[in-house]
Every structure is written in structure tokens, then in C-alpha cells.
Amino acid sequence: MATDTTTFKHVSYLWDEAKAAELAGDEVALLIYRSNLLGADLRLTNYGGGNTSCKATAKDPLTGEDTEVMWVKGSGGDLGTLKRSGLAALYVDKLRSLKNVYRGLEHEDEMVELFNHCIYDLNSKAPSIDTPLHGFLPFKHIDHLHPDAAIAIAAAKDGKKITEELFGGTIGWVPWQKPGFELGLMLKQCLDENPGIRGIMLGSHGLFTWGDTAYESYLNTLEVIEKCAEYIEQNLGKKGPVFGGEKIQSLPKEERLSKAASLAPVLRGFCSSNVKMIGHFTDDDRVLQYINSNDLERLAPLGTSCPDHFLRTKISPLVLNLGTDENLDDVAAVKEKIAPLFADYRKMYEEYYSTCKHPNSPAIRDANPVIIIYPGVGMFAFAKDKQTARVAAEFYTNAINVMRGAEAISEYTSLPRQEAFNIEYWLLEEAKLQRMPKPKPLSGRIALITGSGGGIGKAIAKKFAAEGACVIINDINQERIEATTEEFQEAFGKDSTAAVTLNVTDAPSIEAALANTALAFGGVDIIVNNAGISISKSITEHSIEEWDRLYDILVKGQFMVSKEAVKIMRKQDIGGDIINIVSKNSIVAGPNNAGYGSAKAAQAHLSRLLSAELGGDKIRVNTVNPDAVISDSNIWAGGWAEGRAKAYGITVAELPAYYAKRTLMNEIILPDDIANACFVFVSGLLNKSTGNILNVDGGVAQAFVR
Structure with missing residues (x-):
């Protein structure tokens, strides 16, 4: 050689x-x-x-x-x-x-x-x-x-x-x-x-x-x-077309991604019947050649051969019977069509377990599929975290390569069911699983915090990522997105973070951001409406343009992001959290604050209204009311600090001490304090709490809700 x-x-x-x-x-x-x-x-x-x-x-x-x-x-x-x-x-x-x-x-x-x-x-x-x-x-x-x-x-x-x-x-x-x-x-x-x-x-x-x-x-x-x-x-090709030739044609790239983004949350909901799963999607050319082929129906049920492939992809994939022309906007009809497929898959897996198990076999694991195939569109993988889902997709792509090669030179053979079971439920593999670290509180959760390129939003995103969540870094400033994404990927790994540009005042931008979130991770569980601006002026100095900008970003933005997120959460049907970063100014009346304070009050009441509306969907809506978050906060840009100092008759340099002294605890509030408050709501300890307001202001008596 x-x-x-x-x-x-x-x-x-x-x-x-x-x-x-x-x-x-x-x-x-x-x-x-x-x-x-x-x-x-x-x-x-x-x-x-x-x-x-x-x-x-x-x-x-x-x-x-x-x-x-x-x-x-x-x-x-x-x-x-x-x-x-x-x-x-x-x-x-x-x-x-x-x-x-x-x-x-x-x-x-x-x-x-x-x-x-x-x-x-x-x-x-x-x-x-x-x-x-x-x-x-x-x-x-x-x-x-x-x-x-x-x-x-x-x-x-x-x-x-x-x-x-x-x-x-x-x-x-x-x-x-x-x-x-x-x-x-x-x-x-x-x-x-x-x-x-x-x-x-x-x-x-x-x-x-x-x-x-x-x-x-x-x-x-x-x-x-x-x-x-x-x-x-x-x-290749000597015995005939690869995989028996093409049975259906792939949709164009943009249509594939659109279909995948629309369907991913539905699939994630079905796959999360036991534990919340994170998704991964691929429309790699090798995958499309296989899933669009005449031989898919014969080869897919066979499963994989190599133990490394099989352990990550399960006994066999689930093949969807949806056409590429399926109307995925009719969520109820799509769920009605998919539900029997999942029921049949779970039944198959349970029969596989009961037929092959040994007296000392570990208990049956999650019966949901890991790999899901949508002919003409692509392949989904769902697992406990993004890395595991991505690797499962990679391994099934390897299995596709193996099938292609074996079919070209001979005939593909998979592991016998019993041998496959002996690997999957091997006591040594079970011991390895039992030694794995306990999942973090937000493992399996997907969070989008608006304005997470810096300031309070970045602090919240960092807290959630540290606690195991997949986070979507977003901002209207591309440089901030890139810097923060690089920082997060170094700290938490590349699979923990995705990035999108998001303008909360623009409906197409919001729709695109949440579609990309669904493509990246399979859906969304947590929305934190944090993006905002602050303008402090007297009523006579306040322009209509400034008023509109406050309401567009704070109120309309919160409404539009929540609206689009709720669509995805309802597709998943596994509940969710919306947290709105409001302000003590939504309750306390102060000077030179008509626009900002009233917009914050509108945010607060919108939170209560959505809490009342979404309870039946197990979607919790809660509010965090910060005050005077000066350190590393974008709120002080654009003249807010000067405006508040003028309102109180002090200098900008005196603001931090002024704010701390007026609190009951004499404390300066930091972005991390707001992040910790948000984590309290989503940590799992308050799963039966909605419609709440949590003050993070060092104790401002005027801001007490009751």
C-alpha cells in the first residue's frame, strides 16, 4: 500500500x-x-x-x-x-x-x-x-x-x-x-x-x-x-442508485429551515413527556440523500451496527409521515397526526425492552425517540442537553454513511435486537450513567433574555447558563452580540449558546429570532423581557418621540416578544416562564418620570394580565422590580443619570450613594442581584407561583406592593 x-x-x-x-x-x-x-x-x-x-x-x-x-x-x-x-x-x-x-x-x-x-x-x-x-x-x-x-x-x-x-x-x-x-x-x-x-x-x-x-x-x-x-x-452506484434512488425531492433550503423551525417545538413537546429535552436539527446533504430515498423505509427500522452509534441514537429512528406540503401552522392537526407515531414508537420500544430484558436489567429508560426523520426537510435529534443531541445527530449521520457504504459493496446488516439491548442496558453502561453528575437546575431549559448583549440582560443570561440552561444571546448591537457570545462559549461551551440579532420593536425581527431559537435548541422555555431604555424628563420637556420610543421598547416590545414566545410554548405544551424586568417606578410616583414610570406601570399590568390568561397553559408570568442598578447597566446611558440627578438636586457622582441611603438596607443593587431574582422564579422551587412581583431594590417602602 x-x-x-x-x-x-x-x-x-x-x-x-x-x-x-x-x-x-x-x-x-x-x-x-x-x-x-x-x-x-x-x-x-x-x-x-x-x-x-x-x-x-x-x-x-x-x-x-x-x-x-x-x-x-x-x-x-x-x-x-x-x-x-x-x-x-x-x-x-x-x-x-x-x-x-x-x-x-x-x-x-x-x-x-x-x-x-x-x-x-x-x-x-x-x-x-x-x-x-x-x-x-x-x-x-x-x-x-x-x-x-x-x-x-x-x-x-x-x-x-x-x-x-x-x-x-x-x-x-x-x-x-x-x-x-x-x-x-x-x-x-x-x-x-x-x-x-x-x-x-x-x-x-x-x-x-x-x-x-x-x-x-x-x-x-x-x-x-x-x-x-x-x-x-x-x-458506489455499481449496484444501482444510492439508497435505491430518490423517492421525494428536498424542499429548497429556506423552506426546509422554516418547516424545521415550525415543527421543532411540537416534536420537542412529545419527546419531553418524561424529561425536558434539547433539540438539534440538520439538513446535511448526506442526511437528505438517505431520508429522501426509496430505501429509507427498509433501512431505518434496522437500526445501527456500531455500539458507539447505537448507544447515542437508540434502537431506531422515528420517521414522520408528514408531507413536505403539510400545513404546519395548523398545530392541532399536526399534533393529531404525529401523536399516533409517538405512541407506536413508545410501544415498540417497550416491547423491545420486555422481550430482551434480563432478570437483572436496569429499569426501562425514556421510551421516546432520539432521532426523528422528516423526509424532504431534515433530521432532528432530542436529548438531555445540546451537546448530547448534536452528537446523536452526528452519530446517526455516521450510521447513514455506514449504510451507504455497506449497501454499495454488499448488503447492510445491523446488530440483532438482543445484542443491541445487551449494549444499551449493559450493567456497566448503567453504572456509568449513575456516576454522571446530577443535572443542574436549568438543564434541559432554553432561555431567551432580551438585550442580553450586556448589562442586566447579560448577567441574567450568565446566571442561567451557569445553572445549565441553553441561552440565546441577542441585542440590536452586533458587536455586543459577538463579544458576549465569544465570552459565553469560552465559559460554558459552544453548545450552550446561540446568538441572534433582535430588535424588540420589530415583529419580523422577533419572529426570526424565535424561529432561530427553535432551530438551534428545539423551542423555548424561559423568556425574560429585559430590553429597555430610560428617559427622565419633566412633562414639558418630554417629547412625543421620546414617549413613543419608551412605549415601543418597554410595553410593545414586551407584548410582541411574549406573544411570539407563547406560540412556541403552546406548541411544546410543557409549560414555561415569562419574567418581565419592570421597575419600582411602576409603583412609586416620582418627579420627571411621566414617560418611563407610566410605561413601567403598563409593563407591570400587562404581566398580571398575561399571568391570568396563560395559567391554563402552565406558563407562569412573574415580575422583577429592580431599582437603581447602576453598575454595568445600560440604563444610565442616554442621559438618564443626568436626568435623575437633576430631579433629586444632586450630581451624577452622588447618585449611587443617594440611592443606597434611601433604601431600608442601605445597599447598592447590582446586575447579579437581578439575575438571582430571575433564577428564583425559574429554579423549580416556585413552579406553582405566577403573577408575583419580586422587589430587588434594597428595600424601598414606597414600592411595597401591599
């Missing part, structure tokens, strides 16, 4: 000789470098998928003698972002000696706890179930990946024969076996029976490749995957 790196067409050759030279002599550093390169190419392995290892000599801390140690990616983690702290380090001789106490396939799970007796570095990551697969092979550097091209061959009906012919016997074959100790022994047996091979194909699963150095392993891995991909490409 050629080793000219410039010939790679289906994989990315990323090795940098200069960078590698800096790491020379440190095999673990080279392992991490190689792992990061492999993980950077999703054609080689997806997020969290696969594992790599190296074996090297190290000093035994107890004897001081040289001993062979294996560093391998630990449980969980991702190759693309792997660091030294994500590796498990084990004594090779101790790991291999576990064969002496192995009691056979029925007892292989008990071997996982024994891995702990083989740990070399006590601070290392917990060893994964794949540890023996690396340990029983003698090679210094090993890659175990789940490349689409290789799995297409591994999942083909005659994959073993194709592997033998394609690689001339230089790649071994091990039939499907659940990952674990037994599979490790099978790999070693395959190598013993086929000395000199350069890798092993795992039936329905993935690929093992290796080398004496990090570079040799890397290059070997790329060459094998390249050859698999090249073979599939050469055969």
Missing part, C-alpha cells in the same frame, strides 16, 4: 514533523498528539468514540525497576480533546495476568473491577471496558477507531470476505462480540493465527490498527481507512 501522504483523499493527514520532534522521547506525549489528530477528523471517529494506547518502559515506584506500562484512553473522554489526565496507566504484566482468573464470557463484567489492581498511576483516569483489547496485543502503539468506511465493510453481509480480498489477508477479522475481556482475548487469538497482519476488523464494530511508533501507527491507521473509503467510492 502506498505511503505517499499527498495521496490521501478520504482522510486528513495532519502529522507535523516539527511538532512531533518536540515530543520525541516522550511516548505518552506522542500518544496524546496522535490521538488529538485522529479525533480531529470525524471521518475517523466521532466525539467520544474510539480509544488509543501506547506501551513504554517506566520505573516501578515500589521497586525502582523498569517495568512495562500501558497508557490508554480512560473511560469517557474524547480523542480530539484528550489530555494526559484523561489516560489510564496500567502495569502490562498485571493486566495480562488477569487471564488466569477469568471465569468466562458469563462473568466477564467482573473483570472491570480487577483492572483497578493493575493501576500504575494512582491519579490516572478509570480504565475503560476496552482496556484489555489494547493490553493483550503486543504492539507499542495501537489505535481503535470507528471510521465510517471501515464499519461499512464490518457491517456488510459478507464483510469478512471483502476484508480478506481487499487487504490480501493483511487485515484480520473478528466476528461481532460485545466490547470487553472476551473480545480482547479474541483479538489476541486472531493475531496469533495470522502473524504479520497490520490490523483487525471487528465485525459490525470498528477497526484496530497499530505500529511500533506513534507515527507508524498513525500512518497505518490512515492508510487502512483510506483503502476502505476508496473501495466504497469505486463501488
Whole structure:
């Protein structure tokens, strides 16, 4: 096989000789470098998928003698972002000696706890179930990946024969076996029976490749995957059109996105019958080719083959029977059409569980689908958070690639239902799930805080994101949006935040912002009407233009954003929260405040009216009344500070102290104080409270509601 790196067409050759030279002599550093390169190419392995290892000599801390140690990616983690702290380090001789106490396939799970007796570095990551697969092979550097091209061959009906012919016997074959100790022994047996091979194909699963150095392993891995991909490409279309040809045509891009944005909240509502889910949508060309095809009806129920795919995408997708010309504005009719599909899917899943379960199987999990297919439009994924939903969609896209390749060269085969169940409800997987951190209070919630590019809105968005919510950063100032979005993505991860331009006085802008919210996350749960301006002038100095601007932004803006959000919340039918940032000025009458104060009073009463109207929808509407939020607040722009100082006969510099001294608690109010008040309303502790006013003003007696 050629080793000219410039010939790679289906994989990315990323090795940098200069960078590698800096790491020379440190095999673990080279392992991490190689792992990061492999993980950077999703054609080689997806997020969290696969594992790599190296074996090297190290000093035994107890004897001081040289001993062979294996560093391998630990449980969980991702190759693309792997660091030294994500590796498990084990004594090779101790790991291999576990064969002496192995009691056979029925007892292989008990071997996982024994891995702990083989740990070399006590601070290392917990060893994964794949540890023996690396340990029983003698090679210094090993890659175990789940490349689409290789799995297409591994999942083909005659994959073993194709592997033998394609690689001339230089790649071994091990039939499907659940990952674990037994599979490790099978790999070693395959190598013993086929000395000199350069890798092993795992039936329905993935690929093992290796080398004496990090570079040799890397290059070997790329060459094998390249050859698999090249073979599939050469055969695409020879048996006929891909996936049996096109059954329906995709809608144009804009129409697809419009349909997806309209339908996503409905789907999210059905998928959230057990726990609130976050959505992800894709209309990737590879997805469209599959979901629009004649073979969709045959292939979709089969499910996936690779365990990494299956664990994230569930047994099979739900295919919607909606036409591309469906009127999605008739929400009741759409729900009536979709409801039986979800009922049938849940029934199928429950039967799958009851048929395949073992006496000690964990309890049945959420029976709702993860992957939902809308032919002609695209694919939705719903999961506990955005990252999990996005990764599920990526993995099903990988499964599509596998099906395409397997069908081109042979016939696609999936895991038998029982084998799939044994993976999904594996006690070791259940233990991993039980070890996961407890969800944060706002996990699974989607929040749009108007004017969150800075000031109070940004503080509220930051609080919600820190508590687990997906947030939509928005503003009329694009520079503020970009800066805040970058800050949030660095702090909370790219999946936690989306950004839109939003002008609360413009109906099309609001509609577009909420449609983009539905596309990004599946819907919306929390609306905080925070955007505002402030103008302090006497009645004679106050212009009509200023009056209109106050009412447009504060009152009309609150009305229009709430109106559009309620449409989405009703589609979801899982309740929601609207919080309106009003002011103590909605209650307290003061000088030079006719426009701002009356607009705030209108906001307050609109809050009460919506609370009364939306209670039956389980949509809570509550109010936070701040006062004198000076620090990092945009309210002081545009002359407000000068106007209030003039009204009180003091200087602008004296305002903070003046405001603090007039409160019962003598406190200065900060944006974080308003954020904390908003969090109280949505934290789950006040789910039966609506129509409330929460003062955050340090105690202004005149602003007491009663």
C-alpha cells in the first residue's frame, strides 16, 4: 500500500514533523498528539468514540525497576480533546495476568473491577471496558477507531470476505462480540493465527490498527481507512442508485429551515413527556440523500451496527409521515397526526425492552425517540442537553454513511435486537450513567433574555447558563452580540449558546429570532423581557418621540416578544416562564418620570394580565422590580443619570450613594442581584407561583406592593 501522504483523499493527514520532534522521547506525549489528530477528523471517529494506547518502559515506584506500562484512553473522554489526565496507566504484566482468573464470557463484567489492581498511576483516569483489547496485543502503539468506511465493510453481509480480498489477508477479522475481556482475548487469538497482519476488523464494530511508533501507527491507521473509503467510492452506484434512488425531492433550503423551525417545538413537546429535552436539527446533504430515498423505509427500522452509534441514537429512528406540503401552522392537526407515531414508537420500544430484558436489567429508560426523520426537510435529534443531541445527530449521520457504504459493496446488516439491548442496558453502561453528575437546575431549559448583549440582560443570561440552561444571546448591537457570545462559549461551551440579532420593536425581527431559537435548541422555555431604555424628563420637556420610543421598547416590545414566545410554548405544551424586568417606578410616583414610570406601570399590568390568561397553559408570568442598578447597566446611558440627578438636586457622582441611603438596607443593587431574582422564579422551587412581583431594590417602602 502506498505511503505517499499527498495521496490521501478520504482522510486528513495532519502529522507535523516539527511538532512531533518536540515530543520525541516522550511516548505518552506522542500518544496524546496522535490521538488529538485522529479525533480531529470525524471521518475517523466521532466525539467520544474510539480509544488509543501506547506501551513504554517506566520505573516501578515500589521497586525502582523498569517495568512495562500501558497508557490508554480512560473511560469517557474524547480523542480530539484528550489530555494526559484523561489516560489510564496500567502495569502490562498485571493486566495480562488477569487471564488466569477469568471465569468466562458469563462473568466477564467482573473483570472491570480487577483492572483497578493493575493501576500504575494512582491519579490516572478509570480504565475503560476496552482496556484489555489494547493490553493483550503486543504492539507499542495501537489505535481503535470507528471510521465510517471501515464499519461499512464490518457491517456488510459478507464483510469478512471483502476484508480478506481487499487487504490480501493483511487485515484480520473478528466476528461481532460485545466490547470487553472476551473480545480482547479474541483479538489476541486472531493475531496469533495470522502473524504479520497490520490490523483487525471487528465485525459490525470498528477497526484496530497499530505500529511500533506513534507515527507508524498513525500512518497505518490512515492508510487502512483510506483503502476502505476508496473501495466504497469505486463501488458506489455499481449496484444501482444510492439508497435505491430518490423517492421525494428536498424542499429548497429556506423552506426546509422554516418547516424545521415550525415543527421543532411540537416534536420537542412529545419527546419531553418524561424529561425536558434539547433539540438539534440538520439538513446535511448526506442526511437528505438517505431520508429522501426509496430505501429509507427498509433501512431505518434496522437500526445501527456500531455500539458507539447505537448507544447515542437508540434502537431506531422515528420517521414522520408528514408531507413536505403539510400545513404546519395548523398545530392541532399536526399534533393529531404525529401523536399516533409517538405512541407506536413508545410501544415498540417497550416491547423491545420486555422481550430482551434480563432478570437483572436496569429499569426501562425514556421510551421516546432520539432521532426523528422528516423526509424532504431534515433530521432532528432530542436529548438531555445540546451537546448530547448534536452528537446523536452526528452519530446517526455516521450510521447513514455506514449504510451507504455497506449497501454499495454488499448488503447492510445491523446488530440483532438482543445484542443491541445487551449494549444499551449493559450493567456497566448503567453504572456509568449513575456516576454522571446530577443535572443542574436549568438543564434541559432554553432561555431567551432580551438585550442580553450586556448589562442586566447579560448577567441574567450568565446566571442561567451557569445553572445549565441553553441561552440565546441577542441585542440590536452586533458587536455586543459577538463579544458576549465569544465570552459565553469560552465559559460554558459552544453548545450552550446561540446568538441572534433582535430588535424588540420589530415583529419580523422577533419572529426570526424565535424561529432561530427553535432551530438551534428545539423551542423555548424561559423568556425574560429585559430590553429597555430610560428617559427622565419633566412633562414639558418630554417629547412625543421620546414617549413613543419608551412605549415601543418597554410595553410593545414586551407584548410582541411574549406573544411570539407563547406560540412556541403552546406548541411544546410543557409549560414555561415569562419574567418581565419592570421597575419600582411602576409603583412609586416620582418627579420627571411621566414617560418611563407610566410605561413601567403598563409593563407591570400587562404581566398580571398575561399571568391570568396563560395559567391554563402552565406558563407562569412573574415580575422583577429592580431599582437603581447602576453598575454595568445600560440604563444610565442616554442621559438618564443626568436626568435623575437633576430631579433629586444632586450630581451624577452622588447618585449611587443617594440611592443606597434611601433604601431600608442601605445597599447598592447590582446586575447579579437581578439575575438571582430571575433564577428564583425559574429554579423549580416556585413552579406553582405566577403573577408575583419580586422587589430587588434594597428595600424601598414606597414600592411595597401591599
